[in-house]
Amino acid sequence: MPRTLEATAGTAAVTARVRATLEGVFEAVARTADEAAHLLAAASAPAPGSRGPGSSGPGGRGPVTADLAALRPALHRRLGEERLVSGIGFVAAPGLLADVPAWLEWWQSAPEGAVRPLLLDLDPGTSAYSDYTHWDWYALPRDTGARTVAGPYVDYLCSEEYSLTLAAPVRVAGRFAGVAAADVYLRHFEAEVMPLLQGLPYRASLVNARGRVAASTDPRHLAGSLLKGPDFAGVLASPHPVAHAGLTLTPCEGIPLLLVTPAAAS
Known part of the structure; x- marks a missing residue:
């Protein structure tokens, strides 16, 4: 499977699990x-x-x-x-x-x-x-x-x-x-979503409308920390992924969380 398709499939699996979980x-x-x-x-x-x-x-x-x-x-x-x-x-x-x-x-x-x-x-x-x-x-x-x-x-x-x-x-x-x-x-939420995040071949984080990290495999952005940069609430209102400063922010299918991944992985 081409890398872009593989990455898209992985992202879709994570956002679907987040939706199913919450x-x-x-x-x-x-x-x-x-x-x-x-x-x-x-x-x-x-x-x-x-x-x-x-x-x-x-x-x-x-x-x-x-x-x-x-x-x-x-x-x-x-x-x-x-x-x-x-x-x-x-x-x-x-x-x-x-x-x-x-x-x-x-x-x-x-x-x-x-x-x-x-x-x-x-x-x-x-x-x-x-x-x-x-x-x-x-x-x-x-x-x-x-x-x-x-x-x-x-x-x-x-x-x-x-x-x-x-x-x-x-x-x-x-x-x-x-x-x-x-x-x-949080430990119950992480038990549901972390296995999928860990299965991705790149770092990934789930963040809320304030940029607060809810779960992450990125050691630079631990759960509870703040990710700064874009208007996360505005991105949540978008039906499509948004690129920002080398990152791709993907809304989680109607759940108010974003999956943040490196742009090169999308």
């Missing part, structure tokens, strides 16, 4: 986003007999944390069904809920198949984690309006594991209401 997780995120939007819309609907939008939800209130408890059975089920998912839930936009300034309806896998809630101190006076809006897993879907891959990063908030977070925006009546998201331990 699409199920994104489907779980999408279902969570739809359910959260439905619950929030119902809680924000004008109460019977109200005269206008100032009265909303049961008794004329807006959505509260108790409304989000209805998400729990489906979140628990997804933790059992999606083998890559270590945590999943909905993260409310600050000010969305009437009874708290911020909230994560978040559940995690526990030993022996159990699940447990993530209990955080979100008091801005006492907690370093009270403002989560600057984290990529929140800011990227909020700012782009699209599903995103954040990380890898050490997830001090949830597990202290090196993780990826897959997230999608939640909108209610056209307004941003928060994000639905799921965590994937």
